[in-house]
Amino acid sequence: MTARAIELCRLYKAFNGNQVLQGLDLAIEAGEILTILGGSGTGKSVLLKLIIGLLKPDAGQVLVEGEDIVPLQEEELLKVRRKVGMLFQGAALFDSLSVKENVAFPLREHTRMTEAEIRDRVAEVLALVGMSGVEEKLPSELSGGMRKRVGLARAVALTPRIVLYDEPTTGLDPRNVDKINELITDLRAKLHVTSVVVTHDIQSALRISDRVALISEGRIAETGTPAEITQAEHSAVQEFLAGHL
Amino acid sequence: MKATGFPQGLFLVLGGRATELLGQLGDVALLTGRTFYYALKPPYELRPLLQQMDHIGVKSLSICGIAAVFTGLVLALQTSYGLARFGAKAYVGIVVSLSMVRELGPVLTALLVGGRVGSGITAEIGAMKVTEQIDAMRALGANYIKKLVVPRVLSTMLVLPLLTVLADVLGIMGGMIISQYEFHVESHLYMNTIWRNLRLADLLSGLGKTVVFGFLIGIVGCYNGLEVSGGTEGIGRATTATVVTSAILVLISDFFLTKFFWWLEILV
Numbered sequence: 001m002t003a004r005a006i007e008l009c010r011l012y013k014a015f016n017g018n019q020v021l022q023g024l025d026l027a028i029e030a031g032e033i034l035t036i037l038g039g040s041g042t043g044k045s046v047l048l049k050l051i052i053g054l055l056k057p058d059a060g061q062v063l064v065e066g067e068d069i070v071p072l073q074e075e076e077l078l079k080v081r082r083k084v085g086m087l088f089q090g091a092a093l094f095d096s097l098s099v100k101e102n103v104a105f106p107l108r109e110h111t112r113m114t115e116a117e118i119r120d121r122v123a124e125v126l127a128l129v130g131m132s133g134v135e136e137k138l139p140s141e142l143s144g145g146m147r148k149r150v151g152l153a154r155a156v157a158l159t160p161r162i163v164l165y166d167e168p169t170t171g172l173d174p175r176n177v178d179k180i181n182e183l184i185t186d187l188r189a190k191l192h193v194t195s196v197v198v199t200h201d202i203q204s205a206l207r208i209s210d211r212v213a214l215i216s217e218g219r220i221a222e223t224g225t226p227a228e229i230t231q232a233e234h235s236a237v238q239e240f241l242a243g244h245l
Numbered sequence: 246m247k248a249t250g251f252p253q254g255l256f257l258v259l260g261g262r263a264t265e266l267l268g269q270l271g272d273v274a275l276l277t278g279r280t281f282y283y284a285l286k287p288p289y290e291l292r293p294l295l296q297q298m299d300h301i302g303v304k305s306l307s308i309c310g311i312a313a314v315f316t317g318l319v320l321a322l323q324t325s326y327g328l329a330r331f332g333a334k335a336y337v338g339i340v341v342s343l344s345m346v347r348e349l350g351p352v353l354t355a356l357l358v359g360g361r362v363g364s365g366i367t368a369e370i371g372a373m374k375v376t377e378q379i380d381a382m383r384a385l386g387a388n389y390i391k392k393l394v395v396p397r398v399l400s401t402m403l404v405l406p407l408l409t410v411l412a413d414v415l416g417i418m419g420g421m422i423i424s425q426y427e428f429h430v431e432s433h434l435y436m437n438t439i440w441r442n443l444r445l446a447d448l449l450s451g452l453g454k455t456v457v458f459g460f461l462i463g464i465v466g467c468y469n470g471l472e473v474s475g476g477t478e479g480i481g482r483a484t485t486a487t488v489v490t491s492a493i494l495v496l497i498s499d500f501f502l503t504k505f506f507w508w509l510e511i512l513v
């Protein structure tokens with residue numbers, strides 16, 4: 001079965017006259033890891049926020065598992081968001097809550113689990129990201145890489161079917177970059193999730209993705225497998241690579 | 246922008262400012278509507294509200310107390326000098342208490358709380374905004390108005406009257422000390438004129454105002470925090486805006502509220 005997990009059709013989005021997305025089309029297959037490459041300010045974060053309904057497009061459709069989420073009200077979006085987990089760029093952990101309460105947050109909002117069940121589930125997902133035993137720490141006591149892993153644990157606490165990663169490796173040292181990349185492929189293997197990664201880290205993109213897409217001037221300029229992209233005679237991604245390094 | 250002649254340029258700027266202001270007023274009204282909607286909609290979460298009240302109360306207690314005592318001291322000094330000219334300094338108690346309870350207690354407390362608590366709310370929510378914690382909250386299925394805005398607005402509305410009662414008491418005490426030691430008005434005489442002449446309506450009109458002031462401080466603090474964009478400098482600008490806006494709103498609304506409560510007292 002190759003149902004589309006996400007389909008973006010002719011998306012337009014502008015902020016105060018600044019056209020960010022200009023008729024972007026993209027289809028993401030269930031179960032794949034798709035990386036969207038692009039320079040900073042090209043609208044990568046905006047794209048992810050459109051998929052999870054945090055922003056509304058000016059025009060176009062956002063289909064999540066076949067349902068157009070654009071006309072949905074905030075309350076109706078809740079059941080869509082249950083299916084989609086997001087790792088924010090700076091992890092966006094709640095400063096005032098412990099690691100345990102951060103990971104428990106979606107469980108408390110969406111389920112009627114008992115305290116004991118919540119404790120077990122929190123321990124389980126923290127183990128999944130290799131962060132067992134930090135339950136009582138505050139986010140400020142963690143390093144950047146650890147925070148991202150806790151953010152990931154929080155994003156997958158409700159076993160979503162789609163996980164969005166906003167620049168998961170940016171600002172991390174090489175060891176943590178490897179660890180996060182491993183986690184992304186691991187989670188796909190263990191939870192069979194569809195993964196959408198946005199980044200400007202080309203090396204990571206080529207390593208972990210089934211397909212890579214390049215965003216440029218508000219549209220997807222090119223998509224292809226890592227092999228297709230590295231072997232092509234001429235590709236927009238290679239240009240991006242050349243301009244980037 | 247191209248240079249325009251004197252009146253046109255001025256009108257362009259004023260027109261631009263006016264439309265911007267109207268837009269903001271609309272946004273604040275929308276936020277207000279949503280805040281009350283979610284405040285009334287179950288489930289009611291008491292714990293965050295109590296936490297906020299505790300936080301705000303503790304933060305404001307000492308500054309409000311000190312301000313109130315010194316206001317009482319000054320008020321007694323000034324009025325006693327004035328009243329002594331008519332040989333009426335025995336009435337210092339009622340003058341001080343009326344000024345304190347009806348006007349200075351509520352307004353001074355609101356100005357100080359607006360400066361300290363209002364800007365604190367803006368800084369806290371603004372930091373959550375720029376670090377995407379508000380987006381994360383929504384993404385995880387929570388309503389940020391119910392979680393963040395409602396407890397802050399309600400707690401400023403509830404704490405301000407309490408702080409004001411404290412300010413009233415401390416101000417009157419301050420006045421009593423000055424009257425006794427500077428003007429030899431015995432404290433029992435000072436208190437007597439208050440018990441005989443101060444009415445419940447005086448106290449209630451003062452406290453009634455503070456509920457509105459508390460609402461204004463809370464909603465302005467939250468609105469400015471939620472509107473923060475552009476990183477850390479944005480937070481600094483927003484907190485300043487909260488201090489200025491809440492002070493001005495308190496002073497302007499004070500006039501209308503005073504009118505309103507006089508009218509109400511005549512009516513009842």
Ligand SMILES: Nc1ncnc2c1ncn2[C@@H]1O[C@H](COP(=O)(O)OP(=O)(O)O)[C@@H](O)[C@H]1O
Pocket residue numbers: 015018020038039040041042043044045046047
């Ligand atoms: N909420 C917003 N309000 C105004 N402008 C925004 C907002 N979010 C993003 N933008 C603008 O949209 C453009 C793309 O932003 P973003 O998606 O964050 O870029 P990136 O690809 O680096 O993640 C930027 O120019 C940014 O200033």
Ligand SMILES: [Mg+2]
Pocket residue numbers: 044045046089166167
């Ligand atoms: Mg971004």
